[in-house]
Amino acid sequence: xxxxxxxxxxxxxxxxxxxxxxxxxxxxxxxxxxxxxxxxxxxxxxxxxxxxxxxxxxxxxxxxxxxxxxxxxxxxxxxxxxxxxxxxxxxxxxxxxxxxxxxxxxxxxxxxxxxxxxxxxxxxxxxxxxxxxxxxxxxxxxxxxxxxxxxxxxxxxxxxxxxxxxxxxxxxxxxxxxxxxxxxxxxxxxxxxxxxxxxxxxxxxxxxxxxxxxxxxxxxxxxxxxxxxxxxxxxxxxxxxxxxxxxxxxxxxxx
Amino acid sequence: xxxxxxxxxxxxxxxxxxxxxxxxxxxxxxxxxxxxxxxxxxxxxxxxxxxxxxxxxxxxxxxxxxxxxxxxxxxxxxxxxxxxxxxxxxxxxxxxxxxxxxxxxxxxxxxxxxxxxxxxxxxxxxxxxxxxxxxxxxxxxxxxxxxxxxxxxxxxxxxxxxxxxxxxxxxxxxxxxxxxxxxxxxxxxxxxxxxxxxxxxxxxxxxxxxxxxxxxxxxxxxxxxxxxxxxxxxxxxxxxxxxxxxxxxxxxxxxxxxxxxxxxxxxxxxxxxxxxxxxxxxxxxxxxxx
Numbered sequence: 001x002x003x004x005x006x007x008x009x010x011x012x013x014x015x016x017x018x019x020x021x022x023x024x025x026x027x028x029x030x031x032x033x034x035x036x037x038x039x040x041x042x043x044x045x046x047x048x049x050x051x052x053x054x055x056x057x058x059x060x061x062x063x064x065x066x067x068x069x070x071x072x073x074x075x076x077x078x079x080x081x082x083x084x085x086x087x088x089x090x091x092x093x094x095x096x097x098x099x100x101x102x103x104x105x106x107x108x109x110x111x112x113x114x115x116x117x118x119x120x121x122x123x124x125x126x127x128x129x130x131x132x133x134x135x136x137x138x139x140x141x142x143x144x145x146x147x148x149x150x151x152x153x154x155x156x157x158x159x160x161x162x163x164x165x166x167x168x169x170x171x172x173x174x175x176x177x178x179x180x181x182x183x184x185x186x187x188x189x190x191x192x193x194x195x196x197x198x199x200x201x202x203x204x205x206x207x208x209x210x211x212x213x214x215x216x217x218x219x220x221x222x223x224x225x226x227x228x229x230x231x232x233x234x235x236x237x238x239x240x241x242x243x244x245x246x247x248x249x250x251x252x253x254x255x
Numbered sequence: 256x257x258x259x260x261x262x263x264x265x266x267x268x269x270x271x272x273x274x275x276x277x278x279x280x281x282x283x284x285x286x287x288x289x290x291x292x293x294x295x296x297x298x299x300x301x302x303x304x305x306x307x308x309x310x311x312x313x314x315x316x317x318x319x320x321x322x323x324x325x326x327x328x329x330x331x332x333x334x335x336x337x338x339x340x341x342x343x344x345x346x347x348x349x350x351x352x353x354x355x356x357x358x359x360x361x362x363x364x365x366x367x368x369x370x371x372x373x374x375x376x377x378x379x380x381x382x383x384x385x386x387x388x389x390x391x392x393x394x395x396x397x398x399x400x401x402x403x404x405x406x407x408x409x410x411x412x413x414x415x416x417x418x419x420x421x422x423x424x425x426x427x428x429x430x431x432x433x434x435x436x437x438x439x440x441x442x443x444x445x446x447x448x449x450x451x452x453x454x455x456x457x458x459x460x461x462x463x464x465x466x467x468x469x470x471x472x473x474x475x476x477x478x479x480x481x482x483x484x485x486x487x488x489x490x491x492x493x494x495x496x497x498x499x500x501x502x503x504x505x506x507x508x509x510x511x512x513x514x515x516x517x518x519x520x521x522x523x524x525x526x527x528x529x530x531x532x533x534x535x536x537x538x539x540x541x542x543x544x545x
Contacts, residue, residue, distance in 0.1 A: 105321070105324050106321075106324070128324075129324070129424055143424065144424055144425075144428065145325070150325055150326060153325070158321060158322040158325050158326075159321050159322060160321045
């Protein structure tokens with residue numbers, strides 16, 4: 001199945017998902033993981049090989065393993081606490097409620113903290129074997145991943161991801177619509193950092209026709225204030241600016 | 256002393272000397288053969304261990320390379336696979352034991368003991384030596400051993416055994432950074448040693464020896480019985496009868512009839528001559544009386 005920019009993927013409690021990019025990158029999602037294809041451009045234009053970010057993936061929760069080679073362009077993997085950019089290497093990212101971990105399995109990567117609004121802070125270079133963890137807002141690094149990380153990591157992530165794209169290259173499978181997205185399904189994504197949920201209002205506004213969806217959305221609107229303008233347009237309606245006065249005394253009241 | 260007794264005495268003497276001589280020669284030969292067989296088995300086991308090591312290094316280790324970045328897997332170590340292979344083999348051949356004794360091993364289990372260190376040093380001094388066979392006393396009795404030197408033949412070995420800095424982190428996590436480093440290419444660092452209790456060779460030789468000697472004794476016994484039977488039926492009985500007839504003739508009893516002649520052997524010829532002599536004697540007696 002071909003993915004597009006903006007696609008959201010969720011794996012089941014025992015499921016694994018593998019994404020292969022035509023540029024050569026391979027990304028695997030572990031069980032109970034949520035991924036958002038934030039940016040994906042197949043063609044790179046200019047830039048040094050391996051340094052230009054062609055794909056940006058957001059791991060909201062769960063496990064991700066990404067492999068990229070020197071000519072695949074750089075891949076950026078973001079989680080709510082940490083982000084990794086790798087142009088030639090393999091990284092494993094774990095995002096959970098209280099933090100995020102990143103292990104640079106091979107090659108090199110740049111690791112940086114992610115602000116609550118979703119923007120990235122200064123990143124620093126990381127070598128193969130280094131482990132980064134940000135829990136309760138505190139970033140630590142170590143030369144080896146900790147036992148908790150190793151114990152929890154999906155076992156298939158211990159191996160190199162097998163390339164399967166050639167087997168499915170000639171097949172074109174389009175997903176079928178099962179049901180309109182429910183509020184419960186969308187809620188985690190609505191609450192992710194603001195910079196990542198840009199465009200969600202336009203994308204999911206048609207769902208407001210569903211009274212149940214609207215009701216639940218409205219109940220938590222404080223967590224995603226950009227929806228308030230759609231839910232309550234009257235509050236955000238801007239007054240038409242007064243016409244320039246032709247005389248020194250305007251008949252219209254000043255705002 | 257009767258003829259039969261004389262024959263049997265000589266036969267028993269010959270058989271006794273033969274059995275003892277054959278027993279001594281056989282015992283020594285069988286011991287040597289059993290030892291040679293055990294050593295040959297040891298050689299095959301060592302070659303198989305080398306094959307397992309090579310398979311591990313060339314086919315298993317690359318497959319586990321990524322996994323080794325997360326946790327150390329001894330299955331990727333050739334020495335581990337060789338020992339694991341031998342543990343399985345030992346279930347069928349419990350008398351054989353295998354060691355990859357190493358002067359400076361990563362895993363302390365493989366550290367060479369005093370006598371093993373001497374063997375490795377011996378191999379290091381004389382590079383042409385490819386095998387060493389010997390016997391040594393152990394708390395469990397005398398043991399026969401065969402040792403072969405193992406060189407650091409591939410640069411791949413040095414990935415784990417050159418420097419602490421270059422070694423896989425997961426391996427350091429497991430074994431620490433104190434041992435198993437500083438190896439050099441083409442250095443002899445290990446000796447493959449297969450040990451077997453000497454009792455095994457003696458036991459195997461004894462089993463064959465007893466069977467062989469019993470068989471030999473049985474053949475001798477049959478031979479003695481056959482020779483006795485032949486003597487009795489073809490020599491002693493006819494001679495006894497001829498002797499009885501001759502005794503009767505000598506006592507003047509000329510009516511003794513003819514001795515039955517069977518066959519054409521020496522006894523038959525003797526019988527014919529005896530009958531002829533009897534007839535001549537009767538004729539002579541008749542002529543004298545006339």
